[in-house]
Amino acid sequence: MKNSQKKQNVSGADLGVLLNTPAVPMRQPRTTRTTQTIGQILAAAERVFAEAGLAGATMAQLAAACGLPKANLHYYFGTKEALYTEVLQTILTLWLDAADAIHPAASPRAALTAYISAKMAHSRTRPYASKVFANEVLHGAVHLRSYLGLELRRKVDEKAVVIEGWITRGLMDPVDPRHLFFLLWAMTQTYADFDAQMAAVLAVPSLGSADFAVGEALILRLVLRGCGLGHDLKGTDR
Amino acid sequence: MKNSQKKQNVSGADLGVLLNTPAVPMRQPRTTRTTQTIGQILAAAERVFAEAGLAGATMAQLAAACGLPKANLHYYFGTKEALYTEVLQTILTLWLDAADAIHPAASPRAALTAYISAKMAHSRTRPYASKVFANEVLHGAVHLRSYLGLELRRKVDEKAVVIEGWITRGLMDPVDPRHLFFLLWAMTQTYADFDAQMAAVLAVPSLGSADFAVGEALILRLVLRGCGLGHDLKGTDR
DNA sequence: ACAAAAGCTGACTAATTGGTCAAGTTATTT
DNA sequence: AAATAACTTGACCAATTAGTCAGCTTTTGT
Numbered sequence: 001m002k003n004s005q006k007k008q009n010v011s012g013a014d015l016g017v018l019l020n021t022p023a024v025p026m027r028q029p030r031t032t033r034t035t036q037t038i039g040q041i042l043a044a045a046e047r048v049f050a051e052a053g054l055a056g057a058t059m060a061q062l063a064a065a066c067g068l069p070k071a072n073l074h075y076y077f078g079t080k081e082a083l084y085t086e087v088l089q090t091i092l093t094l095w096l097d098a099a100d101a102i103h104p105a106a107s108p109r110a111a112l113t114a115y116i117s118a119k120m121a122h123s124r125t126r127p128y129a130s131k132v133f134a135n136e137v138l139h140g141a142v143h144l145r146s147y148l149g150l151e152l153r154r155k156v157d158e159k160a161v162v163i164e165g166w167i168t169r170g171l172m173d174p175v176d177p178r179h180l181f182f183l184l185w186a187m188t189q190t191y192a193d194f195d196a197q198m199a200a201v202l203a204v205p206s207l208g209s210a211d212f213a214v215g216e217a218l219i220l221r222l223v224l225r226g227c228g229l230g231h232d233l234k235g236t237d238r
Numbered sequence: 239m240k241n242s243q244k245k246q247n248v249s250g251a252d253l254g255v256l257l258n259t260p261a262v263p264m265r266q267p268r269t270t271r272t273t274q275t276i277g278q279i280l281a282a283a284e285r286v287f288a289e290a291g292l293a294g295a296t297m298a299q300l301a302a303a304c305g306l307p308k309a310n311l312h313y314y315f316g317t318k319e320a321l322y323t324e325v326l327q328t329i330l331t332l333w334l335d336a337a338d339a340i341h342p343a344a345s346p347r348a349a350l351t352a353y354i355s356a357k358m359a360h361s362r363t364r365p366y367a368s369k370v371f372a373n374e375v376l377h378g379a380v381h382l383r384s385y386l387g388l389e390l391r392r393k394v395d396e397k398a399v400v401i402e403g404w405i406t407r408g409l410m411d412p413v414d415p416r417h418l419f420f421l422l423w424a425m426t427q428t429y430a431d432f433d434a435q436m437a438a439v440l441a442v443p444s445l446g447s448a449d450f451a452v453g454e455a456l457i458l459r460l461v462l463r464g465c466g467l468g469h470d471l472k473g474t475d476r
Numbered sequence: 477a478c479a480a481a482a483g484c485t486g487a488c489t490a491a492t493t494g495g496t497c498a499a500g501t502t503a504t505t506t
Numbered sequence: 507a508a509a510t511a512a513c514t515t516g517a518c519c520a521a522t523t524a525g526t527c528a529g530c531t532t533t534t535g536t
Contacts, residue, residue, distance in 0.1 A: 034483085051377060056293030059524060069485050074525065076483095131376055134431075138369055138376070139289060141434040148438035156439050179449075179456045182436055183425050190424035193372075196379040198420055200386035201394050211417075218417045222464035226456075230463070267503090272513085297494060307515050312495065 050131035091129040108172040109229045119188035120216045130192035173228030288369035329367040346410040347467045357426035358454045368430035411466030
Protein backbone atom coordinates (compact mmCIF):
# COMPACT_ATOMS: atom_id res chain seq x y z
CA MET A 1 0.00 0.00 0.00
CA LYS A 2 3.02 2.30 0.13
CA ASN A 3 3.46 2.49 -3.66
CA SER A 4 5.05 5.58 -5.07
CA GLN A 5 7.61 4.19 -7.49
CA LYS A 6 7.99 4.73 -11.19
CA LYS A 7 6.71 2.30 -13.82
CA GLN A 8 7.82 -0.34 -16.29
CA ASN A 9 6.67 -2.39 -19.26
CA VAL A 10 7.07 -5.60 -21.18
CA SER A 11 7.23 -5.34 -24.97
CA GLY A 12 4.08 -6.80 -26.46
CA ALA A 13 6.13 -9.06 -28.75
CA ASP A 14 8.42 -10.45 -26.08
CA LEU A 15 5.52 -11.20 -23.81
CA GLY A 16 2.38 -12.48 -25.48
CA VAL A 17 4.20 -15.41 -27.08
CA LEU A 18 6.08 -17.02 -24.22
CA LEU A 19 4.61 -16.57 -20.77
CA ASN A 20 7.76 -17.65 -18.97
CA THR A 21 10.27 -15.56 -20.86
CA PRO A 22 13.13 -16.27 -18.48
CA ALA A 23 14.77 -13.04 -17.50
CA VAL A 24 15.32 -11.83 -21.06
CA PRO A 25 16.90 -8.41 -20.82
CA MET A 26 15.09 -5.93 -23.05
CA ARG A 27 16.81 -2.66 -23.76
CA GLN A 28 14.28 0.09 -23.80
CA PRO A 29 13.91 3.45 -22.12
CA ARG A 30 12.28 3.04 -18.72
CA THR A 31 9.26 5.27 -19.06
CA THR A 32 8.26 3.76 -22.38
CA ARG A 33 8.33 0.20 -21.07
CA THR A 34 6.55 1.29 -17.92
CA THR A 35 3.65 3.03 -19.61
CA GLN A 36 3.33 0.13 -22.02
CA THR A 37 3.13 -2.40 -19.21
CA ILE A 38 0.59 -0.34 -17.33
CA GLY A 39 -1.52 0.03 -20.44
CA GLN A 40 -1.30 -3.69 -21.00
CA ILE A 41 -2.39 -4.45 -17.45
CA LEU A 42 -5.29 -2.02 -17.65
CA ALA A 43 -6.48 -3.45 -20.97
CA ALA A 44 -6.38 -7.01 -19.68
CA ALA A 45 -7.99 -6.00 -16.39
CA GLU A 46 -10.84 -4.30 -18.24
CA ARG A 47 -11.71 -7.59 -19.88
CA VAL A 48 -11.35 -9.67 -16.71
CA PHE A 49 -13.37 -7.25 -14.58
CA ALA A 50 -16.04 -7.12 -17.27
CA GLU A 51 -16.36 -10.88 -17.31
CA ALA A 52 -16.13 -11.55 -13.59
CA GLY A 53 -16.84 -8.31 -11.75
CA LEU A 54 -14.68 -6.83 -9.01
CA ALA A 55 -15.38 -9.57 -6.49
CA GLY A 56 -15.28 -12.37 -9.03
CA ALA A 57 -11.97 -11.44 -10.57
CA THR A 58 -8.90 -12.83 -8.82
CA MET A 59 -5.45 -11.38 -8.91
CA ALA A 60 -4.26 -14.66 -10.39
CA GLN A 61 -6.73 -14.27 -13.29
CA LEU A 62 -5.75 -10.67 -13.79
CA ALA A 63 -2.09 -11.60 -13.81
CA ALA A 64 -2.61 -14.47 -16.22
CA ALA A 65 -4.65 -12.25 -18.53
CA CYS A 66 -1.71 -9.94 -19.09
CA GLY A 67 0.98 -12.58 -18.77
CA LEU A 68 2.67 -11.01 -15.77
CA PRO A 69 3.37 -12.42 -12.32
CA LYS A 70 0.87 -11.47 -9.66
CA ALA A 71 3.37 -9.53 -7.60
CA ASN A 72 3.93 -7.31 -10.59
CA LEU A 73 0.37 -6.03 -10.55
CA HIS A 74 0.70 -5.32 -6.87
CA TYR A 75 3.89 -3.46 -7.59
CA TYR A 76 2.12 -1.09 -9.95
CA PHE A 77 -1.30 -0.77 -8.39
CA GLY A 78 -0.97 -1.88 -4.80
CA THR A 79 -4.35 -3.51 -4.35
CA LYS A 80 -6.98 -5.14 -6.53
CA GLU A 81 -9.39 -2.37 -5.72
CA ALA A 82 -6.87 0.29 -6.75
CA LEU A 83 -6.42 -1.46 -10.09
CA TYR A 84 -10.18 -1.63 -10.47
CA THR A 85 -10.55 2.05 -9.68
CA GLU A 86 -7.91 2.82 -12.27
CA VAL A 87 -9.77 0.78 -14.90
CA LEU A 88 -12.94 2.62 -14.03
CA GLN A 89 -11.22 5.97 -14.30
CA THR A 90 -9.88 5.13 -17.74
CA ILE A 91 -13.40 4.33 -18.86
CA LEU A 92 -14.90 7.52 -17.48
CA THR A 93 -12.57 9.84 -19.35
CA LEU A 94 -13.43 7.94 -22.51
CA TRP A 95 -17.10 8.31 -21.61
CA LEU A 96 -17.66 11.97 -20.90
CA ASP A 97 -16.51 13.25 -24.27
CA ALA A 98 -19.23 11.50 -26.25
CA ALA A 99 -21.73 14.24 -25.45
CA ASP A 100 -19.71 16.91 -27.18
CA ALA A 101 -21.98 16.67 -30.21
CA ILE A 102 -24.72 18.25 -28.14
CA HIS A 103 -24.10 21.99 -28.21
CA PRO A 104 -26.38 24.98 -28.76
CA ALA A 105 -25.26 25.75 -32.30
CA ALA A 106 -26.02 22.25 -33.59
CA SER A 107 -29.39 21.17 -34.87
CA PRO A 108 -31.20 18.76 -32.54
CA ARG A 109 -31.44 16.22 -35.30
CA ALA A 110 -27.75 16.26 -36.17
CA ALA A 111 -26.67 16.39 -32.54
CA LEU A 112 -28.81 13.46 -31.40
CA THR A 113 -27.84 11.44 -34.45
CA ALA A 114 -24.16 12.03 -33.79
CA TYR A 115 -24.51 11.24 -30.10
CA ILE A 116 -26.34 7.99 -30.70
CA SER A 117 -23.83 7.01 -33.32
CA ALA A 118 -20.93 7.74 -30.99
CA LYS A 119 -22.46 5.78 -28.13
CA MET A 120 -23.16 2.81 -30.38
CA ALA A 121 -19.58 2.93 -31.61
CA HIS A 122 -18.44 2.71 -28.01
CA SER A 123 -20.64 -0.31 -27.42
CA ARG A 124 -19.22 -2.00 -30.48
CA THR A 125 -15.54 -1.19 -29.96
CA ARG A 126 -15.27 -1.12 -26.17
CA PRO A 127 -17.89 -3.58 -24.88
CA TYR A 128 -15.77 -4.52 -21.85
CA ALA A 129 -15.59 -0.93 -20.73
CA SER A 130 -19.35 -0.67 -20.87
CA LYS A 131 -19.75 -3.87 -18.89
CA VAL A 132 -17.38 -2.81 -16.15
CA PHE A 133 -19.27 0.43 -15.82
CA ALA A 134 -22.64 -1.33 -15.84
CA ASN A 135 -21.50 -3.79 -13.22
CA GLU A 136 -20.29 -1.00 -11.00
CA VAL A 137 -23.53 1.00 -11.21
CA LEU A 138 -25.58 -2.15 -10.75
CA HIS A 139 -23.87 -2.81 -7.45
CA GLY A 140 -24.56 0.63 -6.10
CA ALA A 141 -21.75 2.62 -7.74
CA VAL A 142 -19.75 2.73 -4.52
CA HIS A 143 -16.57 3.43 -6.45
CA LEU A 144 -18.28 6.06 -8.61
CA ARG A 145 -20.29 8.15 -6.20
CA SER A 146 -18.25 11.27 -6.69
CA TYR A 147 -18.01 10.91 -10.46
CA LEU A 148 -21.75 10.38 -10.89
CA GLY A 149 -22.74 13.09 -8.46
CA LEU A 150 -20.24 15.69 -9.64
CA GLU A 151 -18.68 15.36 -13.09
CA LEU A 152 -21.46 13.41 -14.77
CA ARG A 153 -24.18 15.44 -13.13
CA ARG A 154 -22.53 18.67 -14.20
CA LYS A 155 -22.21 17.41 -17.75
CA VAL A 156 -25.82 16.29 -17.88
CA ASP A 157 -27.04 19.53 -16.37
CA GLU A 158 -25.07 21.42 -18.99
CA LYS A 159 -26.49 19.36 -21.86
CA ALA A 160 -29.99 19.56 -20.40
CA VAL A 161 -29.78 23.33 -20.73
CA VAL A 162 -28.86 22.97 -24.39
CA ILE A 163 -31.82 20.68 -25.04
CA GLU A 164 -34.19 22.94 -23.13
CA GLY A 165 -32.91 25.77 -25.28
CA TRP A 166 -33.84 23.85 -28.42
CA ILE A 167 -37.26 23.18 -26.96
CA THR A 168 -38.01 26.80 -26.10
CA ARG A 169 -36.80 27.82 -29.54
CA GLY A 170 -39.36 25.38 -30.94
CA LEU A 171 -36.71 23.24 -32.61
CA MET A 172 -37.98 20.06 -30.98
CA ASP A 173 -40.87 18.75 -28.91
CA PRO A 174 -40.71 19.10 -25.13
CA VAL A 175 -39.16 16.13 -23.40
CA ASP A 176 -37.43 15.76 -20.06
CA PRO A 177 -33.76 16.04 -21.10
CA ARG A 178 -32.39 14.00 -18.22
CA HIS A 179 -34.71 11.08 -18.78
CA LEU A 180 -33.95 11.31 -22.47
CA PHE A 181 -30.30 10.74 -21.56
CA PHE A 182 -31.21 7.82 -19.33
CA LEU A 183 -33.00 6.16 -22.22
CA LEU A 184 -30.26 6.94 -24.71
CA TRP A 185 -27.68 5.38 -22.43
CA ALA A 186 -29.89 2.37 -21.81
CA MET A 187 -30.61 1.73 -25.48
CA THR A 188 -27.08 2.15 -26.73
CA GLN A 189 -25.26 0.41 -23.89
CA THR A 190 -27.59 -2.57 -23.91
CA TYR A 191 -25.86 -3.61 -27.14
CA ALA A 192 -22.67 -4.05 -25.15
CA ASP A 193 -23.97 -5.10 -21.74
CA PHE A 194 -26.63 -7.58 -22.78
CA ASP A 195 -25.04 -9.01 -25.88
CA ALA A 196 -25.29 -12.51 -24.42
CA GLN A 197 -29.08 -12.21 -24.24
CA MET A 198 -29.38 -10.74 -27.71
CA ALA A 199 -27.17 -13.37 -29.28
CA ALA A 200 -29.25 -16.10 -27.64
CA VAL A 201 -32.54 -14.60 -28.80
CA LEU A 202 -31.23 -14.02 -32.31
CA ALA A 203 -29.75 -17.52 -32.31
CA VAL A 204 -26.33 -16.34 -33.38
CA PRO A 205 -23.00 -17.04 -31.66
CA SER A 206 -22.34 -13.33 -31.18
CA LEU A 207 -23.57 -9.95 -32.38
CA GLY A 208 -22.31 -8.79 -35.76
CA SER A 209 -21.98 -5.34 -37.21
CA ALA A 210 -25.31 -5.86 -39.00
CA ASP A 211 -27.06 -6.24 -35.65
CA PHE A 212 -25.51 -3.02 -34.45
CA ALA A 213 -26.65 -1.27 -37.60
CA VAL A 214 -30.23 -2.42 -37.18
CA GLY A 215 -30.17 -1.41 -33.54
CA GLU A 216 -28.73 2.01 -34.25
CA ALA A 217 -31.30 2.67 -36.94
CA LEU A 218 -34.15 1.72 -34.63
CA ILE A 219 -32.84 3.81 -31.75
CA LEU A 220 -32.46 6.74 -34.10
CA ARG A 221 -35.99 6.29 -35.34
CA LEU A 222 -37.53 6.12 -31.87
CA VAL A 223 -35.58 9.07 -30.56
CA LEU A 224 -35.98 11.38 -33.55
CA ARG A 225 -39.68 10.69 -33.93
CA GLY A 226 -40.10 10.83 -30.17
CA CYS A 227 -38.63 14.31 -30.16
CA GLY A 228 -40.67 15.41 -33.15
CA LEU A 229 -37.69 15.34 -35.51
CA GLY A 230 -38.73 12.41 -37.64
CA HIS A 231 -40.50 14.15 -40.52
CA ASP A 232 -38.23 13.26 -43.42
CA LEU A 233 -37.37 9.74 -42.25
CA LYS A 234 -36.38 7.92 -45.38
CA GLY A 235 -38.06 4.58 -46.01
CA THR A 236 -38.23 1.61 -43.67
CA ASP A 237 -35.11 1.24 -41.62
CA ARG A 238 -36.26 -2.17 -40.68
CA MET B 239 -24.47 -32.08 -2.33
CA LYS B 240 -26.68 -35.05 -1.59
CA ASN B 241 -29.75 -33.03 -0.63
CA SER B 242 -33.12 -34.62 -1.03
CA GLN B 243 -34.88 -33.83 2.22
CA LYS B 244 -38.13 -31.99 2.92
CA LYS B 245 -38.32 -28.39 4.03
CA GLN B 246 -38.96 -26.15 7.00
CA ASN B 247 -39.63 -22.54 7.99
CA VAL B 248 -39.30 -19.88 10.65
CA SER B 249 -42.35 -17.70 11.30
CA GLY B 250 -41.71 -14.18 10.07
CA ALA B 251 -42.77 -12.73 13.42
CA ASP B 252 -40.53 -14.95 15.54
CA LEU B 253 -37.58 -14.29 13.33
CA GLY B 254 -37.25 -10.76 12.01
CA VAL B 255 -37.16 -9.29 15.51
CA LEU B 256 -34.57 -11.34 17.36
CA LEU B 257 -31.82 -12.87 15.31
CA ASN B 258 -30.72 -15.23 18.04
CA THR B 259 -34.08 -16.72 18.98
CA PRO B 260 -32.62 -19.47 21.12
CA ALA B 261 -34.25 -22.77 20.33
CA VAL B 262 -37.81 -21.51 20.69
CA PRO B 263 -40.10 -24.40 19.81
CA MET B 264 -42.78 -23.29 17.35
CA ARG B 265 -45.73 -25.58 16.83
CA GLN B 266 -46.66 -25.50 13.21
CA PRO B 267 -47.27 -28.02 10.51
CA ARG B 268 -44.03 -28.96 8.84
CA THR B 269 -44.70 -28.16 5.21
CA THR B 270 -46.05 -24.71 6.01
CA ARG B 271 -42.99 -23.74 7.99
CA THR B 272 -40.73 -25.22 5.38
CA THR B 273 -42.18 -23.37 2.42
CA GLN B 274 -42.19 -20.16 4.43
CA THR B 275 -38.52 -20.54 5.33
CA ILE B 276 -37.58 -21.30 1.77
CA GLY B 277 -39.47 -18.27 0.55
CA GLN B 278 -37.76 -16.17 3.15
CA ILE B 279 -34.33 -17.38 2.13
CA LEU B 280 -35.04 -16.77 -1.55
CA ALA B 281 -36.32 -13.26 -0.89
CA ALA B 282 -33.28 -12.35 1.18
CA ALA B 283 -30.95 -13.99 -1.31
CA GLU B 284 -32.47 -11.98 -4.15
CA ARG B 285 -31.49 -8.79 -2.40
CA VAL B 286 -28.01 -9.95 -1.45
CA PHE B 287 -27.22 -11.32 -4.90
CA ALA B 288 -28.52 -8.11 -6.46
CA GLU B 289 -26.22 -6.02 -4.32
CA ALA B 290 -23.10 -8.18 -4.45
CA GLY B 291 -23.43 -10.55 -7.40
CA LEU B 292 -22.89 -14.29 -7.25
CA ALA B 293 -19.17 -14.09 -6.54
CA GLY B 294 -19.45 -11.13 -4.21
CA ALA B 295 -22.16 -12.58 -2.00
CA THR B 296 -20.94 -14.79 0.83
CA MET B 297 -22.89 -17.51 2.53
CA ALA B 298 -22.42 -15.62 5.78
CA GLN B 299 -24.10 -12.53 4.26
CA LEU B 300 -26.90 -14.60 2.81
CA ALA B 301 -27.46 -16.29 6.15
CA ALA B 302 -27.42 -13.02 8.06
CA ALA B 303 -29.85 -11.47 5.57
CA CYS B 304 -32.54 -14.02 6.42
CA GLY B 305 -31.51 -14.48 10.05
CA LEU B 306 -30.68 -18.15 9.76
CA PRO B 307 -27.48 -20.02 10.47
CA LYS B 308 -25.31 -20.71 7.48
CA ALA B 309 -25.65 -24.47 7.74
CA ASN B 310 -29.38 -24.03 7.34
CA LEU B 311 -29.04 -22.60 3.85
CA HIS B 312 -26.80 -25.47 2.91
CA TYR B 313 -29.39 -27.86 4.26
CA TYR B 314 -32.04 -26.49 1.92
CA PHE B 315 -30.04 -25.62 -1.16
CA GLY B 316 -26.80 -27.54 -0.93
CA THR B 317 -24.48 -25.00 -2.51
CA LYS B 318 -24.37 -21.25 -3.02
CA GLU B 319 -24.67 -21.75 -6.74
CA ALA B 320 -27.76 -23.91 -6.34
CA LEU B 321 -29.38 -21.19 -4.23
CA TYR B 322 -28.43 -18.64 -6.88
CA THR B 323 -29.90 -20.77 -9.63
CA GLU B 324 -33.09 -21.07 -7.61
CA VAL B 325 -33.29 -17.30 -7.21
CA LEU B 326 -32.75 -16.89 -10.93
CA GLN B 327 -35.48 -19.41 -11.71
CA THR B 328 -37.95 -17.59 -9.51
CA ILE B 329 -37.24 -14.41 -11.42
CA LEU B 330 -37.64 -16.01 -14.83
CA THR B 331 -41.11 -17.35 -14.20
CA LEU B 332 -42.08 -13.86 -13.04
CA TRP B 333 -40.50 -12.48 -16.19
CA LEU B 334 -41.96 -14.43 -19.07
CA ASP B 335 -45.59 -13.60 -18.38
CA ALA B 336 -45.22 -9.86 -18.92
CA ALA B 337 -45.45 -10.24 -22.70
CA ASP B 338 -48.95 -11.68 -22.56
CA ALA B 339 -50.40 -8.31 -23.49
CA ILE B 340 -48.93 -8.77 -26.96
CA HIS B 341 -51.37 -10.98 -28.87
CA PRO B 342 -52.81 -10.77 -32.39
CA ALA B 343 -56.28 -9.57 -31.35
CA ALA B 344 -54.97 -6.57 -29.44
CA SER B 345 -54.24 -3.22 -31.03
CA PRO B 346 -50.53 -2.43 -31.28
CA ARG B 347 -51.03 0.76 -29.32
CA ALA B 348 -52.85 -0.90 -26.42
CA ALA B 349 -50.52 -3.90 -26.39
CA LEU B 350 -47.30 -1.91 -26.35
CA THR B 351 -48.69 0.47 -23.75
CA ALA B 352 -49.67 -2.42 -21.50
CA TYR B 353 -46.33 -4.16 -21.98
CA ILE B 354 -44.30 -1.07 -21.16
CA SER B 355 -46.46 -0.40 -18.16
CA ALA B 356 -46.04 -3.96 -16.90
CA LYS B 357 -42.28 -3.89 -17.35
CA MET B 358 -42.00 -0.56 -15.56
CA ALA B 359 -44.08 -1.96 -12.71
CA HIS B 360 -41.60 -4.80 -12.41
CA SER B 361 -38.70 -2.37 -12.26
CA ARG B 362 -40.45 -0.42 -9.52
CA THR B 363 -41.64 -3.32 -7.39
CA ARG B 364 -38.93 -5.92 -7.93
CA PRO B 365 -35.73 -3.98 -8.59
CA TYR B 366 -33.55 -6.66 -7.01
CA ALA B 367 -34.89 -9.29 -9.36
CA SER B 368 -34.00 -7.12 -12.32
CA LYS B 369 -30.52 -6.52 -10.97
CA VAL B 370 -29.81 -10.20 -10.40
CA PHE B 371 -30.88 -10.92 -13.95
CA ALA B 372 -28.85 -8.03 -15.35
CA ASN B 373 -25.79 -9.13 -13.44
CA GLU B 374 -26.14 -12.65 -14.74
CA VAL B 375 -26.47 -11.61 -18.39
CA LEU B 376 -23.65 -9.09 -18.00
CA HIS B 377 -21.31 -11.89 -16.95
CA GLY B 378 -22.13 -14.05 -19.93
CA ALA B 379 -25.37 -15.67 -18.76
CA VAL B 380 -23.61 -18.94 -17.96
CA HIS B 381 -26.45 -19.94 -15.65
CA LEU B 382 -29.10 -18.89 -18.18
CA ARG B 383 -27.91 -20.29 -21.47
CA SER B 384 -30.76 -22.74 -21.83
CA TYR B 385 -33.42 -20.29 -20.69
CA LEU B 386 -32.29 -17.57 -23.07
CA GLY B 387 -31.77 -19.88 -26.00
CA LEU B 388 -34.95 -21.89 -25.56
CA GLU B 389 -37.81 -20.46 -23.52
CA LEU B 390 -37.06 -16.79 -24.03
CA ARG B 391 -36.19 -17.22 -27.68
CA ARG B 392 -39.42 -19.13 -28.30
CA LYS B 393 -41.42 -16.44 -26.57
CA VAL B 394 -39.74 -13.66 -28.53
CA ASP B 395 -40.15 -15.52 -31.81
CA GLU B 396 -43.82 -15.95 -31.02
CA LYS B 397 -44.32 -12.27 -30.21
CA ALA B 398 -42.27 -11.25 -33.23
CA VAL B 399 -44.79 -13.05 -35.40
CA VAL B 400 -47.61 -11.08 -33.79
CA ILE B 401 -45.85 -7.79 -34.42
CA GLU B 402 -45.01 -8.72 -37.98
CA GLY B 403 -48.68 -9.54 -38.41
CA TRP B 404 -49.61 -6.04 -37.31
CA ILE B 405 -47.08 -4.60 -39.71
CA THR B 406 -48.33 -6.53 -42.75
CA ARG B 407 -51.88 -5.55 -41.83
CA GLY B 408 -50.72 -1.94 -41.91
CA LEU B 409 -51.51 -1.39 -38.24
CA MET B 410 -48.05 -0.07 -37.49
CA ASP B 411 -44.83 0.97 -39.22
CA PRO B 412 -42.26 -1.68 -40.06
CA VAL B 413 -39.70 -2.22 -37.33
CA ASP B 414 -37.52 -5.17 -36.44
CA PRO B 415 -39.58 -6.83 -33.69
CA ARG B 416 -36.65 -8.43 -31.90
CA HIS B 417 -34.63 -5.25 -31.69
CA LEU B 418 -37.76 -3.48 -30.55
CA PHE B 419 -37.87 -5.91 -27.64
CA PHE B 420 -34.21 -5.33 -26.88
CA LEU B 421 -34.85 -1.62 -26.62
CA LEU B 422 -38.01 -2.04 -24.58
CA TRP B 423 -36.17 -4.22 -22.10
CA ALA B 424 -33.26 -1.81 -21.97
CA MET B 425 -35.40 1.26 -21.40
CA THR B 426 -37.67 -0.23 -18.76
CA GLN B 427 -35.08 -2.23 -16.85
CA THR B 428 -32.63 0.65 -16.71
CA TYR B 429 -34.95 2.20 -14.13
CA ALA B 430 -34.20 -0.75 -11.84
CA ASP B 431 -30.63 -1.60 -12.81
CA PHE B 432 -29.13 1.87 -13.03
CA ASP B 433 -31.11 3.61 -10.32
CA ALA B 434 -27.87 4.59 -8.59
CA GLN B 435 -26.75 6.54 -11.64
CA MET B 436 -30.12 8.19 -12.12
CA ALA B 437 -30.42 9.20 -8.50
CA ALA B 438 -26.95 10.74 -8.65
CA VAL B 439 -27.68 12.68 -11.83
CA LEU B 440 -31.05 13.85 -10.53
CA ALA B 441 -29.44 14.73 -7.20
CA VAL B 442 -32.00 12.80 -5.18
CA PRO B 443 -31.31 10.10 -2.59
CA SER B 444 -33.35 7.55 -4.53
CA LEU B 445 -35.85 7.35 -7.37
CA GLY B 446 -39.46 8.17 -6.51
CA SER B 447 -42.69 7.19 -8.20
CA ALA B 448 -42.69 10.53 -9.99
CA ASP B 449 -39.43 9.62 -11.69
CA PHE B 450 -40.89 6.33 -12.82
CA ALA B 451 -43.94 8.12 -14.18
CA VAL B 452 -41.84 10.55 -16.20
CA GLY B 453 -39.73 7.71 -17.50
CA GLU B 454 -42.70 5.60 -18.46
CA ALA B 455 -44.34 8.48 -20.29
CA LEU B 456 -41.18 9.17 -22.25
CA ILE B 457 -40.64 5.53 -23.17
CA LEU B 458 -44.23 5.31 -24.30
CA ARG B 459 -43.82 8.42 -26.41
CA LEU B 460 -40.65 7.20 -28.11
CA VAL B 461 -42.01 3.74 -28.79
CA LEU B 462 -45.48 4.72 -29.99
CA ARG B 463 -44.22 7.48 -32.24
CA GLY B 464 -41.38 5.28 -33.37
CA CYS B 465 -43.88 2.66 -34.48
CA GLY B 466 -46.13 5.20 -36.15
CA LEU B 467 -48.74 4.98 -33.41
CA GLY B 468 -48.30 8.42 -31.92
CA HIS B 469 -50.94 10.41 -33.85
CA ASP B 470 -53.29 11.36 -31.01
CA LEU B 471 -50.62 11.89 -28.36
CA LYS B 472 -52.21 14.19 -25.84
CA GLY B 473 -50.15 17.29 -24.92
CA THR B 474 -46.62 17.30 -23.62
CA ASP B 475 -45.91 14.38 -21.38
CA ARG B 476 -42.86 16.16 -20.24
C1' DA C 477 32.53 2.44 -14.08
C1' DC C 478 29.99 2.27 -10.11
C1' DA C 479 26.41 3.24 -6.89
C1' DA C 480 21.71 4.02 -6.34
C1' DA C 481 17.16 3.64 -7.90
C1' DA C 482 13.60 1.25 -10.21
C1' DG C 483 11.64 -2.84 -11.74
C1' DC C 484 10.72 -7.86 -11.26
C1' DT C 485 9.45 -12.28 -9.17
C1' DG C 486 8.94 -16.88 -6.58
C1' DA C 487 7.81 -18.23 -2.29
C1' DC C 488 5.33 -17.38 1.72
C1' DT C 489 1.31 -15.96 4.98
C1' DA C 490 -2.83 -14.57 7.31
C1' DA C 491 -7.55 -14.26 6.53
C1' DT C 492 -11.70 -15.47 4.36
C1' DT C 493 -14.90 -18.62 2.55
C1' DG C 494 -17.82 -22.62 0.89
C1' DG C 495 -18.95 -26.59 2.59
C1' DT C 496 -19.25 -30.65 6.20
C1' DC C 497 -20.65 -33.08 10.22
C1' DA C 498 -22.07 -35.00 14.46
C1' DA C 499 -25.02 -34.17 17.96
C1' DG C 500 -29.02 -32.10 19.11
C1' DT C 501 -34.35 -30.74 18.80
C1' DT C 502 -38.94 -31.02 16.83
C1' DA C 503 -42.55 -33.18 14.24
C1' DT C 504 -44.75 -37.27 12.30
C1' DT C 505 -45.89 -42.01 11.99
C1' DT C 506 -47.35 -46.36 13.78
C1' DA D 507 -45.38 -43.79 23.59
C1' DA D 508 -41.79 -45.20 21.05
C1' DA D 509 -39.44 -45.04 16.88
C1' DT D 510 -38.32 -42.67 12.98
C1' DA D 511 -37.88 -38.98 9.93
C1' DA D 512 -37.22 -34.07 9.33
C1' DC D 513 -35.03 -30.13 10.69
C1' DT D 514 -31.41 -27.12 13.24
C1' DT D 515 -26.94 -25.62 14.57
C1' DG D 516 -22.16 -24.57 16.37
C1' DA D 517 -17.84 -26.04 15.51
C1' DC D 518 -14.75 -27.45 12.33
C1' DC D 519 -11.87 -28.01 7.82
C1' DA D 520 -9.66 -27.68 3.31
C1' DA D 521 -9.09 -24.57 -0.32
C1' DT D 522 -8.69 -20.18 -2.17
C1' DT D 523 -7.14 -15.57 -2.19
C1' DA D 524 -5.17 -10.75 -1.48
C1' DG D 525 -1.26 -9.10 -0.16
C1' DT D 526 3.93 -9.23 1.48
C1' DC D 527 8.80 -9.57 1.16
C1' DA D 528 13.58 -10.55 0.43
C1' DG D 529 16.55 -10.98 -3.04
C1' DC D 530 17.41 -10.58 -7.73
C1' DT D 531 18.16 -7.98 -12.41
C1' DT D 532 18.06 -3.92 -15.22
C1' DT D 533 18.33 0.93 -15.93
C1' DT D 534 19.79 5.55 -14.71
C1' DG D 535 22.57 9.22 -12.81
C1' DT D 536 27.10 10.97 -12.04
